[in-house]
Amino acid sequence: MQLTIIAVGRMKQGPESQQIDTYLKRCPWSVKIIEVEEKRPLTGPERMTREGDLILKSLPDNAFVIALDERGKSMRSVKFATMIRDHQDRGTANLTFLIGGADGYAHHVKERANILLSFGDMTWPHMMARVMLTEQLYRASCILSGHPYHKDQGQNF
Numbered sequence: 001m002q003l004t005i006i007a008v009g010r011m012k013q014g015p016e017s018q019q020i021d022t023y024l025k026r027c028p029w030s031v032k033i034i035e036v037e038e039k040r041p042l043t044g045p046e047r048m049t050r051e052g053d054l055i056l057k058s059l060p061d062n063a064f065v066i067a068l069d070e071r072g073k074s075m076r077s078v079k080f081a082t083m084i085r086d087h088q089d090r091g092t093a094n095l096t097f098l099i100g101g102a103d104g105y106a107h108h109v110k111e112r113a114n115i116l117l118s119f120g121d122m123t124w125p126h127m128m129a130r131v132m133l134t135e136q137l138y139r140a141s142c143i144l145s146g147h148p149y150h151k152d153q154g155q156n157f
Contacts, residue, residue, distance in 0.1 A: 001087060002094045003031045005133060006058050008051050008101035009126050010035050016127040023134035028141050031134070034058045044103045052106030055098055063096040065113045067105060068129055072116030081140035099129050 011017050011033075024031050036054035038047055059065065064087060075083070087095050098105070098113065110116065119132055 001029065001092055002060070003029050003137065004034060004060055004063065004094055004096040005031065005099065005130065006034045006036065006055050006096060007099040007126065007130055008036055008038075008055070010037055011127060011130065016131050019131045020134045023131075023138040026141075027134070027138045028145075029137065031137065033130075038101075047101065048103045048106040049108075051101045051103075052109040055100075055105075055109055056112060059096060059112075060094040063094040064092050065096050065098060066115045066117050067098040067100065067109065067113035068119065068133065069100070069105065069110070069113075069116040070118055070121065070123060072118040074118045074120065077136060077139050078143055080136055081143040084137075084140050085144050097133055099126055099133070102126070 011020070020033075036051065036058055038050045038054065040050075042050060084095065097117075098109065100109070105113075119129065124132065
């Protein structure tokens with residue numbers, strides 16, 4: 001199964017980039033990062049629409065799409081790991097995660113998403129959301145490989 005992250009904006013060199021590289025090197029899955037960016041000075045709604053078009057154009061064929069959104073569903077790390085395992089078991093070819101722009105997602109992106117996933121009620125900078133997502137992917141791989149996970153001891157998944 002291929003994992004893809006489609007993110008609005010460009011990652012610059014720095015601590016966040018180093019953390020992402022560290023987690024991706026530890027992760028057993030192939031994770032592809034696609035960055036999209038609208039450089040024209042558009043207003044909020046126009047920029048959201050254009051970013052949405054760029055996101056949807058970048059989606060792999062037959063992708064199962066999980067959009068990170070503050071109004072989405074939250075889940076514990078074990079449930080996140082179980083979701084990934086279930087997609088692997090079902091033969092999902094591509095599990096794609098979206099990280100939107102500063103103004104959020106255009107309506108057509110939310111309609112395309114299979115799941116809206118929240119990392120909590122707080123707003124996170126986009127680059128930190130990338131770090132958090134890659135860390136959770138690595139954590140999911142550890143959980144699925146049987147590595148002890150102290151937060152959910154005794155739970156079967």
